[in-house]
Amino acid sequence: METWALFLYLVWRYTHWVKFELATDKTPAGDQPQAIEKLVKGIKSGMKHQTLLGVTGSGKTFTAANVIAQIQKPTLVIAHNKTLAAQLAQEYRDFFPHNAVHYFVSYYDYYQPEAYMPTSDTYIEKEAMINEEIDRLRHASTQALLTREDVIIVASVSCIYGLGSPIEYEKVHKKIEIGTPLPRAQALRLLVSMYFERTNADLNPGHFRAVGNTVEIMPTNERVIYRLSFANDTITAITKIDAISRSIIEEVSVFYLFPAKHFVTPEAERKRAMVDIKSELKSQLALFKKEEKLLELQRLQRRTDHDLALIREIGYCNGIENYSRHFDGRSAGEAPYTLLSYFPHTKDGAPDFLTVIDESHVTIPQLGGMYAGDRSRKLTLVEHGFRLPSAIDNRPLNFSEFEERVGQCIYTSATPGKYEFEQSSKDGQIAEQIIRPTGLVDPIMDVHRVTAEGEYEGQVKHFIEQAEKSISEGGRVLVTTLTKKMAEDLSEFLTDRGISSKYIHSDIKTMERIEILTDFRRGIFDCLVGVNLLREGLDLPEVELVAILDADKEGFLRSETALIQTIGRAARNIKGRVLLYADEITKSLKRAIDETNRRRQIQIDYNIKHHITPTSIAKEIRDITQVMQTEHDKAIGVLLTIDAELYKKNPKAVLAEKRAQMSDAVQILDFETAAILRDEIRALEAMGKKTKKK
DSSP states (O other): OEEEEEHHHHHHHHHHHHOOOOSSSSOOOTTTHHHHHHHHHHHHHTTEEEEEOOOSSSOOHHHHHHHHHHHOOEEEEEOOHHHHHHHHHHHHHOTTTTSSEEOOOOOEEEEEEEEEETTTTEEEEOEEOOOOHHHHHHHHHHHHHOOOOOEEEEEOOGSOOOOHHHHHHHHHHHEEEOOOOHHHHHHHHHHHTTTTTTTOOOOOEEEEEEEEEEEEOSSSSSSSEEEEEEETTTTEEEEETTTOOEEEEEEESEEOOOOOOOOOHHHHHHHHHHHHHHHHHHHHHHHHHHOOOOOHHHHHHHHHHHHHHHHHHSSTTTTTGGHOOOOHTTTTTTTOGGGGGGGOEEEEEOBBSEEEEHHHHHHHHHHHHHHHHHHHHHHHHHTTTSOOOOGGGGOOOOHHHHHHHHHHHEEEEOOOHHHHHHHHHHHEEEEEOOOOOOOOOOOEEEEEOOOGGGGGHHHHHHHHHHHHHHHHTEEEEEEEEEHHHHHHHHHHHHTTTTTOOEEEESOOOOHHHHHHHHHHHHHHHEEEEEGGGGGOOOOOOEEEEEETTTTTOGGGGGGGHHHHHHHHHGSSSOOOEEEEOSOOOOOOHHHHHHHHHHHHHHHHHHHHHHTTTOOOOOOOOOOGGGGGOHHHHHHHHHHHHHHHHHHHOHHHHHHHHHHHHHHHHHHHHHHHHHHHHHHHHHHHHHHHHHHHOO
């Protein structure tokens, strides 16, 4: 890093450093105090690996938050899916409202990777839909890491995928200050060089527009507009404006602007990269010629020449990430830059941050499996001339690279895997958190024979009887099946029997899954049927009854870990109980029952000794899809809440007023407000049509 950039970086860190401050009325209780003390001592003594073996409902996130507050280090929290990451990000924001807590996940709403299937000679073009709001959150994450110390990033496994160089990303950022000699035309060129796009319409993150002697910019990390006013080739004023209401937030004297893309390549580096790409192309074409692969030779030459022409003319081409090794200046096989590269490191390059791996029994295998699958797909593309060999280096970290790049680790799980146990035993410790502060005990388990009344019908008939009883008393019910088809059929069968039910499995889209779970907690329906409900990682304290069909069918879904985790779904409610349908007690089932009973007895003994009366967990029901909702949608939602009642009284007058406001906004070129008003009018009209139908 250049001297000036390093100096600026240190100034930023010094001026923006704030201590982690845990803001909560809660105090550690149950097993939490000893677990916190043990983990903190382990970190201070230099332990690389520690496991927090915490039962469901014991407050593992609160324990981790206390550790962060005491250690005072930037922290990466890794979750195994977007849903769980969103929930954890909200929990950490509640614990640390004065610090920088950010959400970093894949920004694709839909992603079909480029692939080739030789058996059918089928080439599949890459298809992707980028969620702009999540992209903004990703930029907010990296910019926070480069400018602050008090940062917690909650990420999915996308954190091990390639990202632009933090050195180049930071080097390109600019200090925009009142009094800076900067002609307006030069400011526009500067923004383009920082990958901002010019527009005359609504401003989105990474865009700017010029109106008269002003330039309005929306940074990539926040939904506000900075308006720069120019006079005599100098910046004379900087106004921070609310992007939705257009109201002035404040007048500022300075702000820092980061580039609009993570992949930043200076002109000189781009020219060098193109020379390297041509050299690699020449070598690969020679290889194909030697092997007499003429089709592959022509295919690769045509594709690469086209990409190089686009890069030379406009600086970009579809699939440019496949050339990332050349642009980064990396050697073949060298690991890519990732989110981990943006976290602080010591002078000798060692990671200087804390890593918390949530639900580690699922997350660790997921982290370990990303590299092999990606490499297999890329090798096929290279072999058949669709990509240069360097495309293989556009990849996630392999597991050993991941281990080298993370700081001290805390693995949290009710059922830690073999890896966590081995690493913590060799270079760390295991902290148990069995006793819950609420006094809740693990649920009572009843084993019922499957074939008591004839195979599948026998367990379903018994389950329905128990479910109806639980629902009549105000409880919610979970039931797990072995297949997707069985989940769908059972849900339909339950609905026909008068039990309001919905199913959930991997074919249901992520956002829809979140909505179903939120509706379930709210009591919009009473029974949730699933195949592997563990993958959601959500708290469902309203659940009183959990049923596991075919519990004796050994396999991934009925392993000891899966059974303990599923049983734990009933551990957040004082009335929690579990029905296990099995004709025989398998080894996995026996171990799961024994371990649950062991934990149950520890909690009962503690409750008796300390005169604790168990209480169900009460947790606010939040729709975490709001994390991914755009400010535009939020604004419309707020306006609808305000205007709905007025619309009911006088629809024509409200719509006329809204149309007039939209017209006024267009007249002054305020297209952002006009778009919001347009969509609100549509929503009000749709509301009116629904009312008429009723």
